[in-house]
Amino acid sequence: MKLLVCVSKTPETTAKIAFTNDNTEFDSSGVQYIMNPYDEWYALVRALELKEAQGGSVTIIHVGPAANDTIIRKGLAIGADEAVRIDAEPPSALYVARQVAEYAKNENFDIVFLGKESIDYNGSEVGPMLAEMLGLPFVSHATRLEMEGNKAMIVADIDGGDAQLEVETPFVISAAKGLAEQRIPNMRGIMMAKRKPLKVVEPVEAEGLAVAVRFELPPEKGDVKLIDPENMDELVRLLHEEAKVI
Amino acid sequence: MDSNNNGAHSAIAKKAKEDRFQAHDYYLIDELLDDDHLLARDAVRTWVKQEVSPIIEEYAERAECPAHLFKGLAEIGAFGPSLPVEYGGGGMDEMAYGVIMQELERGDSGIRSMASVQGSLVMYPIYKYGSEEQKRKYLPKLGSGELIGCFGLTEPDHGSNPAGMASRVKDDGDAYILNGAKMWITNSPVADIAVVWAKDEEDKVIGMIVEKDMKGYSAPEIHGKWSLRASVTGELVFEDVRVPKANVLPGVRGMRGPLSCLSKARYGIAWGAVGAALDCYDSALRYSQERIQFGKPIGQFQLTQKKLAEMITEITKAQLLVWRLGKLANEDRATPAQISMAKRNNVAMALEVAREARQIHGGMGITNEYPIMRHMMNLESVVTYEGTHDIHLLITGMDVTGFNAFS
Numbered sequence: 001m002k003l004l005v006c007v008s009k010t011p012e013t014t015a016k017i018a019f020t021n022d023n024t025e026f027d028s029s030g031v032q033y034i035m036n037p038y039d040e041w042y043a044l045v046r047a048l049e050l051k052e053a054q055g056g057s058v059t060i061i062h063v064g065p066a067a068n069d070t071i072i073r074k075g076l077a078i079g080a081d082e083a084v085r086i087d088a089e090p091p092s093a094l095y096v097a098r099q100v101a102e103y104a105k106n107e108n109f110d111i112v113f114l115g116k117e118s119i120d121y122n123g124s125e126v127g128p129m130l131a132e133m134l135g136l137p138f139v140s141h142a143t144r145l146e147m148e149g150n151k152a153m154i155v156a157d158i159d160g161g162d163a164q165l166e167v168e169t170p171f172v173i174s175a176a177k178g179l180a181e182q183r184i185p186n187m188r189g190i191m192m193a194k195r196k197p198l199k200v201v202e203p204v205e206a207e208g209l210a211v212a213v214r215f216e217l218p219p220e221k222g223d224v225k226l227i228d229p230e231n232m233d234e235l236v237r238l239l240h241e242e243a244k245v246i
Numbered sequence: 247m248d249s250n251n252n253g254a255h256s257a258i259a260k261k262a263k264e265d266r267f268q269a270h271d272y273y274l275i276d277e278l279l280d281d282d283h284l285l286a287r288d289a290v291r292t293w294v295k296q297e298v299s300p301i302i303e304e305y306a307e308r309a310e311c312p313a314h315l316f317k318g319l320a321e322i323g324a325f326g327p328s329l330p331v332e333y334g335g336g337g338m339d340e341m342a343y344g345v346i347m348q349e350l351e352r353g354d355s356g357i358r359s360m361a362s363v364q365g366s367l368v369m370y371p372i373y374k375y376g377s378e379e380q381k382r383k384y385l386p387k388l389g390s391g392e393l394i395g396c397f398g399l400t401e402p403d404h405g406s407n408p409a410g411m412a413s414r415v416k417d418d419g420d421a422y423i424l425n426g427a428k429m430w431i432t433n434s435p436v437a438d439i440a441v442v443w444a445k446d447e448e449d450k451v452i453g454m455i456v457e458k459d460m461k462g463y464s465a466p467e468i469h470g471k472w473s474l475r476a477s478v479t480g481e482l483v484f485e486d487v488r489v490p491k492a493n494v495l496p497g498v499r500g501m502r503g504p505l506s507c508l509s510k511a512r513y514g515i516a517w518g519a520v521g522a523a524l525d526c527y528d529s530a531l532r533y534s535q536e537r538i539q540f541g542k543p544i545g546q547f548q549l550t551q552k553k554l555a556e557m558i559t560e561i562t563k564a565q566l567l568v569w570r571l572g573k574l575a576n577e578d579r580a581t582p583a584q585i586s587m588a589k590r591n592n593v594a595m596a597l598e599v600a601r602e603a604r605q606i607h608g609g610m611g612i613t614n615e616y617p618i619m620r621h622m623m624n625l626e627s628v629v630t631y632e633g634t635h636d637i638h639l640l641i642t643g644m645d646v647t648g649f650n651a652f653s
Contacts, residue, residue: 014268070281077285184292187323187336187346190285 001056001147001169003047004107006100006114006126007039007075009068013119019215026215035071038115040078041182042175046145047113048079049180054147056110057081063090063099069198076193077185083196088203091211093125098206100126101133110150110169116141116176124174131172139165143178265299267291267352267528272562275569279341286327286342290349293322298353302476303614306354309471311478313436315357316364320391324350324361326369333373333381334389340575344517344568351518352525355624356477358518363432364388366510368395371441371453374506375497380455384439396437396465398428398456398482399504405430406637407652409501413444413484415452422446422494424456424487430631434465434480441495442482443504453495453503462487473627475620509582512632513575516588517568519628520561522621523596527557529616530603537608544606553602560599564592583645590638597625 011017012032020027034040047058060075062068063086072083086099104112112134117124124140131138143162144155154165157176185193227235239246269291276284297318305312319325328343329335336342343365351358369388372380387393404410413426426444434440440456440463456463462485467478495503531554534545544550571588574580600622604611611618629635637652644650 014266070284073281074285074288077289182292184296184322185285185289186321187286187289187327187338187342188331190282190289190323191331191337193285194282 001050001054001110002108003051003056003058004104004109004112005039005044005047005058005060005075005080006096006112006130007044007060007062007071008036008096008115008118008126009033009062009064009071010036010118010120013037017217019217023215024213033068033071035074036115036118036120037182038117038119038175038177040075040115042177042179043113043115043173044075044078044080045180045183046175047111048183050111050145050147059084059107059109061086061100061103063088063096063203065089066200072198073190073193074185076196076198077189078183079185079189081196083198084201085198086201086203092208093121093123094129094209095206097126097129097133099203100130102204103201104130104134108170111152112136112170112172114172114174116174127172127174134170134172137167137171138173139167139171140174141176142173143176145173145179265295266532267295267299267525270524270528270531270558270561271565272558273566275565278569279345282338283341283345286338287345287349290322290324290346291352293318294349294353294357298350298357302354302357303617303620305476306356306620307475307614309469309475311356311360311436312476313478316360316391316394316436319350319357319361319364320389324365325389325391326365326373326385329365329369329373329385329389334369334386335373340513340580341569341572343514344572344575347514347518348521348524348568350521352521354476354620355518355522355628356474358514358521359432359474359477362511362514362518363397364395366514367397367507368439368441370510371397371495371498371503371507372455375453375495375503376455377492377496379492380495384455393438394433394436396431396433396440396480396482397507398431398434398440398442399508400428400430402427402429406634408443408504409451411443411445411451413442415444415446415454415489417447418488420492421488421490422454424454424462424484424489426484428482430468431465431480431482432474432477434482435467435478437465440465440482441507442484446499450499451501451503452499454489455493455495456482456484456487456489457493460487460489471627473623473625475623505582508632509580509585512585512589513571513580515628515632516571516585516592519589519592519596519625520564520568522625522628523557523561523564523592523599526596526600526603526618526621527554527561529618530554530557530606533607533610533616550606553606557599557602560595564595567591581645583641586633586638586641589633590635590642593625593629594635597622597629600625 012034015031018027051058058080059082060080061084090096114127141157142154146153150169152167156163323336327336327338331337415422415424442456446452464483465480467480534550537544567588604618640651
């Protein structure tokens with residue numbers, strides 16, 4: 001099977017989130033970046049498991065500048081065979097989808113994997129756009145994927161339950177928690193990754209269409225007010241006048 | 247113990263149970279490392295958070311070695327990472343070995359010791375001084391954790407003065423007859439093989455691979471340690487053990503053999519100590535921001551800030567020291583004396599950081615809700631083993647004056 005895994009870069013989960021330039025840009029100073037966990041732990045690892053069971057190859061693709069090569073190398077260290085980096089700082093999800101589609105359209109991948117969302121902007125946009133551009137079926141939020149020949153049996157998370165789906169290759173699938181288990185790269189994998197091919201591809205022209213105009217942080221949590229259990233009137237007054245919930 | 251703020255206190259305690267460690271890199275030293283160093287460090291840090299942190303306090307409390315971690319250490323590649331891949335290593339450089347040791351010791355000095363001994367004190371001498379046959383026979387299995395090794399140099403009456411060792415071999419045709427006893431041997435009760443140093447009939451030190459099922463070999467455990475409690479320590483006792491000559495390391499004769507192994511291990515300890523210090527500092531910094539006294543976080547008080555500021559200053563200096571030492575080691579230019587300086591400085595630094603961090607944690611600092619007391623007790627061993635604090639000082643003294651003040 002020929003498998004493609006899309007990986008993106010996100011701030012590390014404990015990073016302090018701030019914005020600069022009058023709240024129009026993310027403040028990246030002092031922020032550590034990681035591979036988006038949904039891409040790494042679930043999408044990539046399930047792709048590797050399928051390759052190990054059935055043979056084939058796993059390619060990872062990333063849209064970003066050379067500074068992101070560490071993230072790509074991690075994917076190779078975990079076990080991907082080769083990597084492609086589209087050399088551009090992506091302005092939007094649509095731009096990313098366009099670049100990946102351009103690369104994937106002539107490569108005949110059986111399955112294109114990505115995480116259900118990136119943990120920074122939580123857009124879940126690239127998957128459906130990419131499937132549309134490639135003219136392929138799209139299954140989102142998969143928690144199980146089993147193959148039988150070219151038929152895939154998929155369990156997907158839906159609000160309040162599961163959906164069981166069947167789809168034939170080729171298709172695009174977004175991975176949710178449960179699809180696989182995180183793999184930690186070992187030292188040998190890290191060294192082997194240095195010798196695996198990382199192809200750098202120039203981007204194609206693509207529009208961003210939607211632009212982020214401004215960001216707002218959620219309001220800071222206020223202090224806790226302790227009210228005497230006997231003083232119900234005060235509790236009701238505060239809930240009504242200050243919290244405005246009743 | 248303080249009874250104010252009990253609710254907040256138990257909330258803090260509960261949170262402490264999960265490993266919330268974040269690395270601190272005040273001088274942006276990460277920018278001096280290569281991608282594979284960062285990947286290696288990240289991988290070991292993740293492994294420690296998943297496999298070590300959740301269980302380490304319990305094992306330390308029970309004074310039990312989490313032996314299942316040997317397999318995990320092997321899988322991640324922590325045994326001999328800088329040895330060639332064909333001999334069971336990882337083919338990495340010395341800087342990578344350093345960052346791996348730092349992350350392991352961030353978890354626990356005992357876990358780092360398990361890896362230090364296997365890699366630097368067992369695999370390294372076999373790789374460096376062993377015959378091709380010995381390398382093929384032992385190294386891949388040591389790298390994969392199928393075999394566990396230990397290193398027998400220190401004796402009950404010869405600690406800082408290993409050259410005075412009393413263990414001896416007598417020539418007996420195709421074998422040597424080994425007699426003697428070794429003390430303070432990390433991993434010895436669980437080890438399958440021991441790299442043992444003893445004097446031959448010409449009073450020269452030779453190294454040999456002794457297997458646990460050889461007749462006359464025993465490795466009783468040392469009990470009652472208040473330090474490195476999650477690492478197993480024992481003796482090695484040899485009573486007329488017949489060691490085939492094929493098991494003698496052919497590549498070295500004299501104290502240079504064991505001392506070169508110690509240099510490797512001490513190099514790893516200099517890095518490891520930074521890890522223990524970072525864990526203590528990280529916990530203390532977070533505690534100082536969460537713990538409220540006199541109506542404000544204790545981090546707002548000058549005396550707490552003084553402690554934290556001095557801690558991160560000393561950690562940063564130690565980080566720069568090992569980074570430079572790593573560069574020199576990669577070029578094979580790190581001298582034993584330079585390694586002594588880094589080991590001595592960094593372990594003493596870590597111990598001081600642990601003690602200050604303990605104070606910032608107040609009463610909570612003595613409990614196993616936080617890693618501080620465990621690190622502090624561990625470091626009392628680390629400051630003594632692999633050359634004591636004082637001996638390393640004398641090595642520096644000898645290096646700069648040219649005079650030997652040991653004897």
